[in-house]
Amino acid sequence: xxxxxxxxxxxxxxxxxxxxxxxxxxxxxxxxxxxxxxxxxxxxxxxxxxxxxxxxxxxxxxxxxxxxxxxxxxxxxxxxxxxxxxxxxxxxxxxxxxxxxxxxxxxxxxxxxxxxxxxxxxxx
Amino acid sequence: xxxxxxxxxxxxxxxxxxxxxxxxxxxxxxxxxxxxxxxxxxxxxxxxxxxxxxxxxxxxxxxxxxxxxxxxxxxxxxxxxxxxxxxxxxxxxxxxxxxxxxxxxxxxxxxxxxxxxxxxxxxx
Numbered sequence: 296x297x298x299x300x301x302x303x304x305x306x307x308x309x310x311x312x313x314x315x316x317x318x319x320x321x322x323x324x325x326x327x328x329x330x331x332x333x334x335x336x337x338x339x340x341x342x343x344x345x346x347x348x349x350x351x352x353x354x355x356x357x358x359x360x361x362x363x364x365x366x367x368x369x370x371x372x373x374x375x376x377x378x379x380x381x382x383x384x385x386x387x388x389x390x391x392x393x394x395x396x397x398x399x400x401x402x403x404x405x406x407x408x409x410x411x412x413x414x415x416x417x418x419x
Numbered sequence: 420x421x422x423x424x425x426x427x428x429x430x431x432x433x434x435x436x437x438x439x440x441x442x443x444x445x446x447x448x449x450x451x452x453x454x455x456x457x458x459x460x461x462x463x464x465x466x467x468x469x470x471x472x473x474x475x476x477x478x479x480x481x482x483x484x485x486x487x488x489x490x491x492x493x494x495x496x497x498x499x500x501x502x503x504x505x506x507x508x509x510x511x512x513x514x515x516x517x518x519x520x521x522x523x524x525x526x527x528x529x530x531x532x533x534x535x536x537x538x539x540x541x542x543x
Binding site: 302304305306307308309310311312313314316318358359360361362382385386389390392393396397398399400401404405407408409411412413414415 | 426428429430431432433434435436437438440442482483484485486506509510513514516517520521522523524525528529531532533535536537538539
């Protein structure tokens with residue numbers, strides 16, 4: 296009786312800049328979790344991402360932008376802790392606005408694409 | 420003297436539907452090349468993609484949409500040949516319009532992000 300409700304399509308954006316610099320959904324979500332948890336390792340865990348990969352992405356973002364996006368004290372008393380800088384908050388905010396504007400602008404055509412999909416809900 | 424000219428950022432879109440169905444830049448470009456070359460293998464070659472992967476993506480798209488996007492005669496006299504169906508042309512056109520609308524809507528914020536990047540052009 297309960298038909299599985301079709302969820303809205305998700306739009307994932309990657310922005311490719313010069314010199315192989317890239318900003319995408321993984322980095323944006325990592326920034327968001329760092330802002331929420333105050334910790335790079337906790338942010339990584341929330342995304343099922345290894346500590347090593349979370350650190351690598353943070354270092355990549357810090358090298359890519361003029362100002363660092365995340366400051367952190369690795370280890371030490373109190374176990375480190377990390378937070379978004381003003382630049383980090385600005386980059387996250389811009390990325391989220393880009394996502395929202397793109398999804399809004401494309402919504403009608405994405406709905407048309409969705410209408411062309413095969414109906415999978417009746418598959419055994 | 421010749422400073423490397425900074426190229427415009429590129430926006431790459433992936434649309435995630437229910438049931439793990441996905442439409443992204445690789446599939447769209449493959450459709451475009453099949454339309455241009457009339458051949459799945461030639462389209463794959465133009466993208467440095469293996470014949471096997473090109474076929475797999477075509478089969479994935481044909482299974483994902485209600486109507487097939489690509490029809491083909493594998494092998495045989497004349498070496499097969501493939502072409503986009505009406506549905507294939509419609510999906511490609513919608514995807515390209517989604518790309519264009521998203522890039523236009525997000526252009527100002529992408530430019531702001533770009534302004535925050537470190538200037539890499541003076542790196543040795």
